[in-house]
Amino acid sequence: MRSTRAILIAAFALLSWTAARANERGVVIRAGDLFAEPFIDSAKLGPLTSNQPVTIIERRGGWLAVEVGGRRGWVRMLNVRLEVAARPGANTAAMRTNSTGRTVATGVKGLDEVDIRNASIDREQLGKLGELSVSAADARQQALQDNLKESKVDYLKPGKVK
Amino acid sequence: MRAPRPLWSLILIAALSSTAASAQFGSIGSIVNKARSAQKIGEGLRNINEQEEIKIGGDLAGMLLGAAPLLGDPAKQRYLNSLGSWLAQHSERPGLPWKFGIVDSNDFNAFSTPGGYVLITRGLFDRMRNESELAGVLAHEIAHVVRKHHLQALQKRLREQSLSEMRSYFSVSTGNGLADRFAGALLSAGKDLYIRGLDREDEYEADRMGVVIAARSGFSPYGLVGVLQTLTATTDQEGYGLHNRTHPLPLDRLMRLDAAMGTRFDSTVGLADDAASFVALRKPPSPTATPAKSVKPKRPKSK
Numbered sequence: 001m002r003s004t005r006a007i008l009i010a011a012f013a014l015l016s017w018t019a020a021r022a023n024e025r026g027v028v029i030r031a032g033d034l035f036a037e038p039f040i041d042s043a044k045l046g047p048l049t050s051n052q053p054v055t056i057i058e059r060r061g062g063w064l065a066v067e068v069g070g071r072r073g074w075v076r077m078l079n080v081r082l083e084v085a086a087r088p089g090a091n092t093a094a095m096r097t098n099s100t101g102r103t104v105a106t107g108v109k110g111l112d113e114v115d116i117r118n119a120s121i122d123r124e125q126l127g128k129l130g131e132l133s134v135s136a137a138d139a140r141q142q143a144l145q146d147n148l149k150e151s152k153v154d155y156l157k158p159g160k161v162k
Numbered sequence: 163m164r165a166p167r168p169l170w171s172l173i174l175i176a177a178l179s180s181t182a183a184s185a186q187f188g189s190i191g192s193i194v195n196k197a198r199s200a201q202k203i204g205e206g207l208r209n210i211n212e213q214e215e216i217k218i219g220g221d222l223a224g225m226l227l228g229a230a231p232l233l234g235d236p237a238k239q240r241y242l243n244s245l246g247s248w249l250a251q252h253s254e255r256p257g258l259p260w261k262f263g264i265v266d267s268n269d270f271n272a273f274s275t276p277g278g279y280v281l282i283t284r285g286l287f288d289r290m291r292n293e294s295e296l297a298g299v300l301a302h303e304i305a306h307v308v309r310k311h312h313l314q315a316l317q318k319r320l321r322e323q324s325l326s327e328m329r330s331y332f333s334v335s336t337g338n339g340l341a342d343r344f345a346g347a348l349l350s351a352g353k354d355l356y357i358r359g360l361d362r363e364d365e366y367e368a369d370r371m372g373v374v375i376a377a378r379s380g381f382s383p384y385g386l387v388g389v390l391q392t393l394t395a396t397t398d399q400e401g402y403g404l405h406n407r408t409h410p411l412p413l414d415r416l417m418r419l420d421a422a423m424g425t426r427f428d429s430t431v432g433l434a435d436d437a438a439s440f441v442a443l444r445k446p447p448s449p450t451a452t453p454a455k456s457v458k459p460k461r462p463k464s465k
């Protein structure tokens with residue numbers, strides 16, 4: 001049990017590292033500070049100006065670890081816009097599509113307006129979907145195993161968009 | 163036998179009293195049937211019971227599955243249902259028979275239908291950076307179900323339909339002309355809805371609720387923010403077409419979510435970005451990697 005857990009943690013760490021290496025690029029959209037840590041009261045490493053390009057190294061909660069002009073630090077996720085060229089994941093080749101947006105590589109069809117317009121109800125698939133459901137108790141057991149911690153949070157009111 | 167619905171009778175009376183409208187089915191059926199057909203659904207869809215909502219949702223989920231079948235990957239499907247069920251327990255409708263599925267399409271999209279059906283595409287699953295992003299997407303869809311957004315949108319499209327046809331649809335299983343007519347109208351309205359999308363305000367609300375449902379479940383609420391960021395950097399040519407045409411601009415959604423979240427979650431600690439059970443499933447194992455069996459999430463039945 002203990003060794004399985006160690007393997008899991010090792011695999012997790014390795015995969016996180018691999019994922020982090022698929023660097024995305026972004027642009028600072030709001031002037032602000034570069035932080036030493038992903039916390040609002042952390043030490044500040046200096047100012048960031050609008051339109052500064054950044055390379056995203058890591059994501060943690062609402063924060064991005066970035067490289068910007070030779071410096072490395074943390075910036076709030078919402079202060080950065082991703083560049084259009086940036087695509088998450090390393091498996092972009094498998095997602096290449098032709099001009100209609102349909103997949104070429106695997107031959108699996110897409111899911112667009114025409115597919116929906118022409119669809120009829122598939123009762124067999126619906127039955128299969130029903131068999132997939134997981135009970136609340138089993139879901140809770142998995143969540144505890146994954147160390148997820150519940151908390152009470154109230155819904156948000158709409159904010160004032162600037 | 164169904165439980166009596168006091169609201170129903172009120173609506174019926176309202177619908178009857180306003181029925182100066184002419185019967186639409188002149189060529190079909192007896193005079194009695196004509197008169198019954200003249201009673202319209204009006205606001206009736208708002209007040210259906212849970213079983214009826216699930217029946218509608220099942221038909222619409224079946225339609226979406228008719229457009230793209232389930233992915234044949236039991237480990238991923240089970241994982242998705244475990245995560246989805248956990249998230250749904252932190253919504254206001256934990257008791258619905260929630261069902262989650264990955265459909266085999268490279269496109270990026272997620273759907274929900276009334277009564278607790280949530281479908282995401284394989285393309286979406288594969289493009290999630292971490293588990294909190296997937297949790298954010300599922301929680302957004304769960305919010306649509308909780309707030310009955312699709313039901314309300316269908317209500318607008320089906321209000322002129324015959325009330326007796328709808329009641330036949332709910333009460334008989336198959337082979338009834340009245341029921342079939344409602345089923346046909348529902349399917350057509352449902353297709354129109356999933357092609358055009360919900361109202362913008364419904365999407366903004368589902369975003370605001372989604373981040374909270376994710377946070378209640380122990381995930382970083384910024385997962386959904388990350389997905390919206392991904393969407394700001396995409397074009398319709400990459401399999402995002404239908405999604406982008408049926409949702410408000412992601413930048414608009416981001417700005418609104420930013421305004422609603424503010425600094426609310428800044429001091430919250432202990433929220434997860436990822437978990438080993440997701441990481442293990444996210445990417446296809448490389449040929450040299452440890453066999454998938456040993457990294458699959460385990461569910462011991464006993465200690």
